[in-house]
Structures are given as structure tokens and as C-alpha cells.
Amino acid sequence: MRQGRTWLFPTRPHIAASAAVGGPMEAQGPLARDFDVLHEDFWLGQDSFEKAEQKLLEEACEKAIEKAGMKKEDIDVFLAGDLLNQIITSNFTARALAVPYLGLFSACATSMEGLALAALLVDAGKAKRVLTGVASHNAASERQYRYPTEYGAQKPPTAQWTVTGAGAAVVVEGHAPGTGVHITAATVGRVVDMGIQDPFNMGAAMAPAAVETIETHFRDLRLAGDHYDLILTGDLARVGHRICVDLLAERGLAIPRDRMADCGLMIYREDQPVFAGGSGAASSGTVFYGHILREMVRGNLRRVLMVATGALLSPVSYQQKESIPCIAHAVAVERVDPA
Amino acid sequence: MSDNKKKKMTPPQQRYQAFAQGREPKRPVFLNCLKAFLVGGSISLLGQCITTFYMTFFPFTEKTAGDPTVATLIFLSALLTGLGVYDRLGQWAGAGSAVPVTGFANTIASAAIDYRSEGFVLGVGSNMFKLAGPVIVFGVFSAFVVAVIKTVWNMWLAGGGGG
Numbered sequence: 001m002r003q004g005r006t007w008l009f010p011t012r013p014h015i016a017a018s019a020a021v022g023g024p025m026e027a028q029g030p031l032a033r034d035f036d037v038l039h040e041d042f043w044l045g046q047d048s049f050e051k052a053e054q055k056l057l058e059e060a061c062e063k064a065i066e067k068a069g070m071k072k073e074d075i076d077v078f079l080a081g082d083l084l085n086q087i088i089t090s091n092f093t094a095r096a097l098a099v100p101y102l103g104l105f106s107a108c109a110t111s112m113e114g115l116a117l118a119a120l121l122v123d124a125g126k127a128k129r130v131l132t133g134v135a136s137h138n139a140a141s142e143r144q145y146r147y148p149t150e151y152g153a154q155k156p157p158t159a160q161w162t163v164t165g166a167g168a169a170v171v172v173e174g175h176a177p178g179t180g181v182h183i184t185a186a187t188v189g190r191v192v193d194m195g196i197q198d199p200f201n202m203g204a205a206m207a208p209a210a211v212e213t214i215e216t217h218f219r220d221l222r223l224a225g226d227h228y229d230l231i232l233t234g235d236l237a238r239v240g241h242r243i244c245v246d247l248l249a250e251r252g253l254a255i256p257r258d259r260m261a262d263c264g265l266m267i268y269r270e271d272q273p274v275f276a277g278g279s280g281a282a283s284s285g286t287v288f289y290g291h292i293l294r295e296m297v298r299g300n301l302r303r304v305l306m307v308a309t310g311a312l313l314s315p316v317s318y319q320q321k322e323s324i325p326c327i328a329h330a331v332a333v334e335r336v337d338p339a
Numbered sequence: 340m341s342d343n344k345k346k347k348m349t350p351p352q353q354r355y356q357a358f359a360q361g362r363e364p365k366r367p368v369f370l371n372c373l374k375a376f377l378v379g380g381s382i383s384l385l386g387q388c389i390t391t392f393y394m395t396f397f398p399f400t401e402k403t404a405g406d407p408t409v410a411t412l413i414f415l416s417a418l419l420t421g422l423g424v425y426d427r428l429g430q431w432a433g434a435g436s437a438v439p440v441t442g443f444a445n446t447i448a449s450a451a452i453d454y455r456s457e458g459f460v461l462g463v464g465s466n467m468f469k470l471a472g473p474v475i476v477f478g479v480f481s482a483f484v485v486a487v488i489k490t491v492w493n494m495w496l497a498g499g500g501g502g
């Protein structure tokens with residue numbers, strides 16, 4: 001079922017369980033208690049940062065499956081993505097899981113690409129239990145997208161800090177037991193490029209994509225500005241969040257300011273050295289699958305629109321002076337009290 | 340941003356960039372210059388102390404003390420890079436820790452550490468000079484250009500003197 005560009009899920013697929021895994025910086029952040037596993041070791045006992053990132057995703061998947069009371073054989077399809085070249089983290093995790101697998105890439109928006117597709121597969125009856133997950137590791141991203149991790153280059157205040165972590169969720173049919181959180185709709189984003197070229201200013205690059213997706217979602221479903229308790233962007237951080245809020249106001253979408261937040265701003269304390277805030281696939285992945293879903297189960301939030309934002313650049317594209325194309329995917333979730 | 344780049348952008352892109360720029364924190368250029376001056380100066384002062392040390396306690400002259408001084412600074416920088424300190428200093432000091440020889444050592448040591456996971460040959464060997472390479476290439480090239488100019492200048496002076 002579709003309304004405008006937005007997918008509706010009449011069978012109301014259900015999040016059976018979710019899990020979030022974090023690293024040392026995330027352990028010092030204000031959301032530490034809503035992580036399932038926290039690592040003090042930046043290397044997670046591995047001999048490369050890439051293997052550490054893989055371990056993060058494996059752990060998040062294992063934990064989500066365990067919390068759903070399933071075994072990995074119960075999973076019909078695994079949908080995952082990450083930021084490393086050829087999405088090796090997801091591919092290698094899928095190798096360990098040995099279940100049918102589709103690899104995804106929307107950069108940091110992959111978390112909601114995965115959840116939207118998981119809901120679609122379950123809603124369409126193509127799968128009963130879908131596992132979806134994302135991961136990013138600060139040092140693995142730094143060395144791929146920027147400089148060696150120990151290189152002493154000065155970053156501007158608009159730069160962001162890639163979250164070390166992973167998030168995963170198991171999506172099941174509507175009537176199955178679980179967290180009480182249903183997936184009601186999803187809006188797939190368009191690629192928006194406003195000509196920003198600076199990879200140290202991704203928040204400003206991604207904000208228009210988030211605005212485009214949020215506007216489309218509200219227009220398609222003809223929603224009032226205060227329909228959601230929270231509209232959460234993935235990793236716009238300080239600069240992008242401000243631009244996003246101001247742009248939405250300028251476009252005349254009356255969303256109360258206190259109902260808009262950004263995962264990249266929530267995951268770290270103000271005094272942590274993360275520049276404008278967090279970024280990375282695990283920014284929305286850990287905050288949504290860890291903190292937000294717990295808040296919904298606790299009864300503090302009922303309706304949430306999660307808008308994961310992604311910058312679709314590569315190290316080659318920005319060296320060739322290309323601007324940064326961006327995308328945002330939105331998934332709406334709602335807690336239904338047991339009847 | 341150059342006008343050339345602006346011309347290539349569509350009007351909505353130009354409008355957005357103006358909109359976004361007003362909401363971005365600016366680089367604290369003056370403060371960064373001050374920090375760079377302090378740290379860069381301190382590293383140079385340390386270098387001077389090391390030079391004096393070698394001249395006082397070892398049989399080095401002002402001319403020959405340069406080599407062990409640079410070697411010592413490179414060693415200290417590589418050590419601090421390995422201990423994970425130099426990148427933090429770099430974030431605070433900016434050009435202050437990047438411009439002296441210690442910054443050059445940091446580019447090599449940090450790349451060597453980073454690519455260790457890809458092995459000694461394909462990793463460390465082929466990537467160690469990834470950041471230092473451009474410095475060497477353009478350093479050598481600009482030295483060549485300066486040498487050519489100096490040679491031509493000297494020849495012209497010698498020729499001009501006779502006429």
C-alpha cells in the first residue's frame with residue numbers, strides 16, 4: 001500500500017527485539033545505560049579496526065536474535081550495511097550468520113533503509129522474521145575516508161565524530177509478540193545535492209535531504225506538525241540540526257522545536273571532544289535501536305519518526321572535487337499498548 | 340568560495356549555501372594562529388635547547404649539531420605519535436605542530452601505524468609516505484625551480500657585468 005511516495009504497512013510489522021553495541025566514547029555518553037553491550041577496548045580485542053567493526057555488528061545481531069527468543073536459523077532474511085568499502089562488515093557478518101542476506105548501502109542512512117525494507121518484506125509476506133543491522137567504527141571510517149588515525153591534522157568545528165557501535169533489530173509479523181512497537185510507514189528518500197563539497201561539513205550537506213524526506217512524509221500522510229512525539233534525524237549534529245529545524249520552519253511545516261532531535265547530538269555529552277556531534281551509520285543505529293526503542297517500551301514515547309541521514313560521498317569523489325549527494329530515509333514507529 | 344564555483348551552482352544551491360553558512364560555526368582563525376605560534380615556537384625552542392645540549396656535551400659545532408637535533412625531534416614526534424598523543428596536540432595546535440619537522444615525522448609514523456594491519460610490504464611499505472609523499476615531491480620540485488632561477492640569475496649577473 002502506498003500513499004504518495006510513502007509506504008504504508010497495513011499488517012503493522014512489529015519489532016520483536018533490538019540491540020545496541022557501543023565503544024569507549026559511547027560508554028561515556030549520556031545514553032550509556034541504553035546500550036546492551038559496551039566495550040572499553042577501542043580494538044575489541046581484534047588486530048584491525050575493520051575486524052573490530054565486524055565484531056560490533058556480530059554482537060548486535062546475536063544480541064537482538066537472543067532477545068527475540070530466536071536462534072539464527074529462525075531468521076528468513078538478513079539486511080545490513082556499513083560504511084566500509086564493499087560493505088565488508090555486513091558481508092562478513094552475514095558469512096557468520098549463514099542466513100539469506102541482502103547487502104545495503106545508503107551510507108549513514110542505511111539503518112532506516114534496512115528497517116523500511118524489513119517491514120516491507122514482512123508486510124508483503126515474503127519473510128516472517130527479518131534481521132536488520134548497521135555498524136560503524138570511528139577509526140575504520142577515519143582511515144578510509146580521511147587520514148591515518150594518529151595523524152595530527154586540525155579539524156574545523158563543523159567536523160563530526162564517527163560513532164563506534166552497531167545496532168540491530170528483528171522485525172516480525174504484526175501479531176507476533178515483541179516490544180509492542182509497530183512499524184507503520186516508511187518514506188524512501190531522494191538524493192539531494194545542494195552543492196556542499198566540504199567533507200568536514202556533512203551536517204550542512206545532509207540537512208536538505210532530511211527536510212525533503214520529512215516534508216514528503218508529512219505531505220503524503222497529511223499529518224499535523226505535532227503528530228509525532230519525536231522526529232529524530234540520524235547524524236546532522238549541531239550544524240545540520242539547526243539548519244534542518246530552520247529550513248522546516250521556513251517551509252511552513254509547524255513542528256514544535258522540542259519534538260525535533262538528532263541522534264548525533266544525543267549520543268555524546270557536550271564536553272566530549274566530538275566537534276559538532278556524532279555521525280556514522282551507528283549514530284542512528286545505536287540511538288534508535290538502543291535508547292529510543294527502550295524509551296518507547298518504557299512508555300515515554302508513543303509515535304516516533306526516525307529519519308536516518310546519509311552522505312553518499314567516497315574518498316575518490318571528494319578528491320575529484322565532486323559535491324556531496326545526500327539521502328534520508330524515514331521510518332515511522334508507534335507503540336501500541338497491549339489490548 | 341570562488342566565483343567560478345558559484346557560477347556552476349544552481350540558484351537554489353546558491354541560496355541554500357548562503358542559508359547554511361549563516362548557521363555554521365566559523366573556524367577561530369585568530370585563536371588558531373595564536374596557538375600555532377605558541378606551539379610552533381615552543382617546538383623550535385626545544386630544538387634550540389637540543390642543539391645547545393649537543394654543542395655543550397658532545398663535540399658538535401653549530402653547523403653539525405643540526406643533524407642530531409633533527410633526529411632527536413623526529414624520534415620524539417614518532418614516539419608521541421605511537422603513544423597516541425601527537426594527534427591530540429595537532430587538533431589543539433594546528434599548523435604549530437604540523438609545520439615543524441615533528442609534523443613531517445608524524446605524517447610518516449601515523450601512516451606506518453595505520454597500515455600495519457595490511458602487512459609490512461603492501462601496508463606499511465606502500466603507504467608510509469602517503470601523506471609525506473606530496474611534501475617530498477613538491478619540496479624537491481620547488482628546490483629545483485629555485486636552483487634554476489638562481490643559476491640563470493648568476494649567469495646573467497656574470498654576463499651583464501662584462502657588458
